[in-house]
Amino acid sequence: MNNRIDSHQHFWKFDPIRDSWIDDSMQKIQRDFLPEDLLPLLQQNQFSGCVAVQASQSEEETHFLVDLASKNDFIKGIVGWVDLRDKNIKERLAHFSSEKAIKGFRHVVQGEADDFMFREDFRNGISSLKQFNYTYDILIFHRQLTAAVDLVKHFPYQPFVIDHIAKPDIKSDDIISWKKGIQEIAKYENVSCKISGMVTEAHWNNWKPSDLKPYLDVIFENFPSNKLMFGSDWPVLNVASDYSEVVETLEEYIAQLSTEDQNKIWFENAGSFYNL
Template sequence: MQQRIDSHQHFWKYNPTTHDWIDETMHKIKRDFMPEDLQPLLKENSFSGCVAVQADQTEEETKFLLSLANSNSFIKGVVGWVNLLDKNVADRLRFFSTEKKLKGFRHVVQGEPDGFMLGNDFKNGIKTLTKFGYTYDILIYHHQLPDAITLANLFPNQPFVIDHIAKPNLKTGNIKKWKEDIKELARAENVMCKVSGMVTEAHWDTWTIDDFTPCLDVVFENFTPDRIMFGSDWPVCNVAASYTTVVRTLENYISALTPSEQERIWFGNAKKFYNLEM
């Protein structure tokens, strides 16, 4: 059986203020989600490890995830948060640099105005990440892809990964502009793509695999199995699908690929990108 890594999941101790993005429609995830909740799901679906990604924009979140990673061996890496706009960002990265499981950083750019990633302060933050050897997860909506393309080309030596295939409009199926932009973004060889977060962009109660196939076709044609990794987006996925359902969806889609291609998608690409020790 091939090894697997879940490249994108979250932990939290639910707080109505901190997690105010979880509204009443998402009542299923209005509770704590901790390593003991995830570990059985990983085991059940043949995963040997995971990468915990920030959900809150504080350094306390980074420290919280690192404490979980350092006490749970199956958490192989952490994508944390620092203020990339801070002129002293290098000091903050230096502070965290002794944490071996800290692999990269993310900012919730989907909540920022267009042009945010192209501001001088943010670009300085990315330049500093490169110096320290950290990855960067790009979390955006599809209409922000042009900025991501520019950013990726400005920093060809910075490893980027696009989260949730840049959130195409799965509810309407109108993906023409997203498709053009994904094709352009994939030309930047320093960018990888997480097949993650799709079920929550579709109609939660009525989605079918056919809703995802056109987008998956675009991602696999342009990024190829060499630059794609699986992420569950657990526990957020629970509002629209179980952990196992999310896994089965990708299993079905890639079933015709070669064993080595499948291994890269499930394991090799995430291990290499995040420099994980397995």
């Protein structure tokens, strides 16, 4: 199976000021990560391509990813950034619509106030995405799931995907409120979920697959197999693991599923969600 798609990874030329979220506890990733660093890892793990997701909040970031995609055909799509709160949002989306590599947009909502997704200007931006066939990646902490449920309910025709299973606090084993939120949001037909970013929510230095299992169980109990996709969250995963280990952890967990369901999770769902 060499056609897997990594639905979630990042590239950057490390800038300590812009990338201040990469603090000294994350020294392993305080450097550049570019396509030539990722390609061998994709090849070793039977991936034919990836979706590059924004890591900083600027249109420059979106142009940077477009440029990388134009030079590396294994970058099958981009989730960029645009200021969804801009009153001229339709013009900005029209501007980007000529770039076929851009499949959708994301905002780092986990860094915003918990009521951010209720903002009228933000929702105005969300309401403009569908016209251009853009997806939206929901990046939140689990406590923001209530607001996310309200958002997806208000835009039933907008395709959404939850990044990093909505960042449950795996370290403290606090599953209950997160699980309620997942049960609720999974009811909406327009919502998919990325199985990504879990190892960095666990204990970085001593997590084991059994720590992730209860969270994976909740995801698989609530989302049908046609709504789930694998994402590595490379290079962020390097603070707690390595690329192959993250892939193997999911391989083992889904080994009991049918080949058809496994194919959906490894490549088909990412392909259809992002129109790759």
